[in-house]
Amino acid sequence: MPTYMVERHLPGFTNEQLPVAAGAAKQTTEEMSSEGVPVRYLRSTFVPGEDKCYCLFTGPSPEVVREANERAGLPFERIVEATPITAEELR
Numbered sequence: 001m002p003t004y005m006v007e008r009h010l011p012g013f014t015n016e017q018l019p020v021a022a023g024a025a026k027q028t029t030e031e032m033s034s035e036g037v038p039v040r041y042l043r044s045t046f047v048p049g050e051d052k053c054y055c056l057f058t059g060p061s062p063e064v065v066r067e068a069n070e071r072a073g074l075p076f077e078r079i080v081e082a083t084p085i086t087a088e089e090l091r
Contacts, residue, residue: 001038001058002058003056003082003084004062004079004080004081005054005081005082006054006065007052007078007080008052008054008074008075009052009077010053012051013053014048015046018053021053022043022055024072025057025072025074028041028071029041037059037064038058038064039058039067040057040059042055042056042057056082062079062081
């Protein structure tokens with residue numbers, strides 16, 4: 001399943017707010033998956049000095065990822081397909 005990066009501009013957002021927003025994304029994608037829509041929230045990286053947050057999701061299309069973010073009430077600037085790699089995958 002493709003991975004998508006969601007870019008958010010969050011002026012005034014704090015590190016303390018990140019778990020709440022991430023929890024909303026996780027809960028919403030779990031609800032959508034139970035409804036038969038295969039979408040999953042993976043992780044977020046917040047860059048406080050730039051008021052930016054980058055979140056990774058898997059799903060069948062960017063439209064499904066968009067719906068998940070809208071249902072969770074999370075703002076976003078764009079959703080693009082991404083190819084993540086971890087250090088463990090380089091062994």
